[in-house]
Amino acid sequence: MTKKLPDMEGPVCPLPRPHQDRIVLGHGSGGKMMADLIKGTFYPPLANPVLLSGNDAGVVQIPDNVRLAISTDAHVVSPLVYPGGDIGRLSVCGTVNDLAMVGAKPAYLTASFILEEGLELSLLKSIVESMKAAAEEAGVEIISGDTKVVAHGDADGLYISTTGVGWLDPDLQIGGDQARPGDQVIISGSIGDHGIAILEARGELGFKTNLKSDTAPLNQLVSAMLAVSKNIHVLRDPTRGGVATTLNEIAQQSNLGIILDESSLPIKPAVAAACEMLGFDPLYIANEGKLVALVDPDDTQKVLEAMRQTRYGSDAAVIGQVEKEPRGRLLMKTGFGSSRIVDVLAGEILPRIC
């Protein structure tokens, strides 16, 4: 008597289809597999006539009477997806924000991808969708790109480098060396949210918060500010190294002192608790949707009011001011009436934060 065959009812199991749901080296070949990846994964969400032209460079018109601003960033954040964002949203916002911080209107982005063999295609697709959403929110288009694939173990999922170009009013002079004594230091909202959210997403926090990263495009916030004041001297987004490192850079570039008022720093309870526990100073924790602005004292109130009308500036606050001394340094006035020098970050506290 032959052995009874196993029950053949139930769902049909398809044959395994290797290479159909993951990145393989062939996706970086320059040939048919790469063309299919680009047409299947990158073009559908990002499509625009310049990108679809398929030439080696994108070509666009330039408005009259502008200067060109250009900025680039590599993005290596880990994990790739975190509460409040992912590497796709981050890569668009990071570059949009760098352009906005010189006062430029971001217009076009390029994106180059380094993909690790084995990366899930569905994850890549969701990250590209996220780039599209962030680009739409910021009002920019991605018009040129590149894809490379490296062997398993030669990257960590994927890295994205974005470069942005924007148009800059010829009269605008915003930069770290433009600070003046008396300028008020404004922050657009609470500090440290991104860094602590990433830490929690990595499972390194030890307790649960409802914190989300602040990853956001700030160009519309900057437009609202520039619409009410011609006396915004410095704009900077305090990413790696946090507010402390950013303000130190400005103090050095302008050779002036910046005096912070500790009690005015907007810090969420979850960020304060996490920093307390881990021995971090929130002034050094990265932000990805905040800016500091150094503004003439006469214009500070109207700039603040304009910021508070916008989505990403609703918690804007004055946190300090510029003085002649201590030249090139950042000084913190504490709640106890004392003051201390706040230096730049020396080494590394949170690798791969952006």
Next chain:
Amino acid sequence: MTKKLPDMEGPVCPLPRPHQDRIVLGHGSGGKMMADLIKGTFYPPLANPVLLSGNDAGVVQIPDNVRLAISTDAHVVSPLVYPGGDIGRLSVCGTVNDLAMVGAKPAYLTASFILEEGLELSLLKSIVESMKAAAEEAGVEIISGDTKVVAHGDADGLYISTTGVGWLDPDLQIGGDQARPGDQVIISGSIGDHGIAILEARGELGFKTNLKSDTAPLNQLVSAMLAVSKNIHVLRDPTRGGVATTLNEIAQQSNLGIILDESSLPIKPAVAAACEMLGFDPLYIANEGKLVALVDPDDTQKVLEAMRQTRYGSDAAVIGQVEKEPRGRLLMKTGFGSSRIVDVLAGEILPRIC
């Protein structure tokens, strides 16, 4: 009697100084170590006023009456240094060439670096020097950059993404869809040199050649061509996927047929021998300092003559022509009088070639 101390003459051995000659995670912190890396390694060779401004974006003037061309590439070549170039020279030339291939005059580059913990600083410095030399040769400036560091094992030495912007004459229409029946197909020199040189540098060739990669900036060659003809319809640099894949793309974009003459393809003996032995077709091997041009037959001779006067076009040759049929395909006429369809590269033959 006490034991004789060892001879204390000779060179003084300094204490080991960890982290001084290699990249560590702190170099990506956004803080002091990163600032020192940038000031010590990137600024000295690359210095220009825009880069040194130290703001989030570089700002430059735009010439009158031009369009903007923009292109980006990630570079992951392995090994980092090879006969005829390195990842630094490659990253500058790759982006300069992509701009030149739409007829634009390359002006400014940005560079973002992903560094692996443990990378030797001396190697990084030599690669940045090489970028400077290539940028000088091409007449472009690197005006904005970014540096990220990932842990040992999350990259392979370093990756460089470069983005370039260039200025484009408003009348120029060069692109893959501009090919016309009768156009002559010109190649600027011998094919396959880069791919085979990389293979040899990896120790995968099995015999020794004196071959060097052709890594070179082609913008001055393109300028020389455009100076003598307004009837250059297509320019493309046959990198990944080689001449076969590039010409297939053009055939598809223009919906015309391209007929190659096998006997006219310039191939160095070492490349021919390596391909013969490894079973590769040189038409699919990457080039990094060659271009194909599709030119009106009336202008072909003067374009060829202009090319042959330049450093990177001295071996320029006509290798085929455009016809109406077979639409969207590349056809090769062999030495035996037969002809065969040459398809795009399907998968991968040489990963991390650029």
